Amino acid sequence: MVGDLEREVSTIIRGVFDAFQNHVPGGIENHMTEDATVWDVFTPHLIRGRAERDKFHADDQAQMQARGKLTMTIDDMEVDGWDDTALARYYVNFKYEPPNATEGSVRVTDVLRKIDGRWMIVHHHEGMTPAGVPPITE
Numbered sequence: 001m002v003g004d005l006e007r008e009v010s011t012i013i014r015g016v017f018d019a020f021q022n023h024v025p026g027g028i029e030n031h032m033t034e035d036a037t038v039w040d041v042f043t044p045h046l047i048r049g050r051a052e053r054d055k056f057h058a059d060d061q062a063q064m065q066a067r068g069k070l071t072m073t074i075d076d077m078e079v080d081g082w083d084d085t086a087l088a089r090y091y092v093n094f095k096y097e098p099p100n101a102t103e104g105s106v107r108v109t110d111v112l113r114k115i116d117g118r119w120m121i122v123h124h125h126e127g128m129t130p131a132g133v134p135p136i137t138e
Helices: 004-021 025-029 049-065
Strands: 032-039 070-082 085-096 102-115 118-128
Touching: 004 025, 004 070, 004 085, 004 102, 004 118, 025 049, 032 049
Parallel strands: 032 118
Antiparallel strands: 070 085, 085 102, 102 118
């Protein structure tokens, strides 16, 4: 049985990814605190605060639009909560069609805080899903 917390957090996260797919960065930012941080799967540095996120969104949308159609699924979401803090863990499986095709599986963790009655993302963390321990050849 899915509880209210799981339903609320899942709705927020799915809304964020829908906004990304539909090229609406404001739909992402509506769910993030002003000082929220992001570890993006394709960006080597920590993205801090609104100004850096605005630049990141512009760059991310440019790379997205240079690729073909994007399909993605959000799978195996788990949500836990403690008072005004929630933690969501899930996978995003994505595929861009040509041109510039690429695909992969990303593990994501979101940290949310309840602020003035609204769940807000304070940190979004992405990392490619490992395929296992690399072979040992020596």
